[in-house]
Amino acid sequence: MSNITDNAFKSISILYRKSHIWLNEGCAQYALTGAQAVVILIVCDFEMLTQDTITKRLGLDKSVIAKTVSKLEEIGFLVRTTNAKDKRTYDIRPTQKAWDVYALVKEQVDLCFQRMTQPMTDSERAEFARLLLLAAEGAIAADD
Amino acid sequence: MSNITDNAFKSISILYRKSHIWLNEGCAQYALTGAQAVVILIVCDFEMLTQDTITKRLGLDKSVIAKTVSKLEEIGFLVRTTNAKDKRTYDIRPTQKAWDVYALVKEQVDLCFQRMTQPMTDSERAEFARLLLLAAEGAIAADD
DNA sequence: CCAATTTAGTGGCACTTGCAACCAGATATT
């Protein structure tokens, strides 16, 4: 009964949901949802990319990114222009409005991670971050 | 740019979503969704509990549990009886049908964790599980 | 004992996500 992996699985769910609640709260002051905030971060980090790149980086379904990106364009955080070389794809770039919130949003994400790992020592936190990255890369690679 | 905590946050999201996709796939053969499977596990572990206990254990909103539990009752995995001492609450107990899938479902959850931590050594996996538990307990305690 | 507060559970709405079907443009095969 109640073995370790069972609980580890539940823990991932709990951490995901709680951290997203916190991020939503933290981003509400910028009129952004957590899901939108994450996309803004990645678009600012790359400065110019396609929806497909975002999809692969975040491990989300392409339809989800399509919806979030068009919403963010609508509310003025991104611009999409048809790529000249491949007319199927968009070049997505941040607007000034995105750059204005970039650092603030990143801070909210960091705060969520601090809060999530609040019972940990600094070295545990670092190890936790390392293992999370390792697992996530594996999970993305796993489904080809 | 692209700092560690930022990526750790994204990693949690990726792991959550991928693991739930895997669990859904693994539980489909028992005509259960991943969300239902997790509730069956906890109800079998406790043998008898209230919706409120499930809510607290899983860190989910009480309305979510209400919906999942009534669905599971409808399809015959649980029974709810009004508690004699406190007429607001239900006593929730697993049926034979739940016990029949219990071990199989637990195995699916374990498989998901193995798959999720596939790039890790055994000691990394154990440490990862420990840190996940620690963080999740903190996250549940954090919002009082 | 009665009023106020707390607690367990429900129902409605909105957001996020995944999946499947689809379309249009690009690439490969012949």
Place this chain on the structure above:
DNA sequence: AATATCTGGTTGCAAGTGCCACTAAATTGG
């Protein structure tokens, strides 16, 4: 060059979740 296949993106639908407002029962304070 024509056809087939692949790829990036869109749309509609369904499930999971969170929040809010609500009800009914229990508990607390006068």
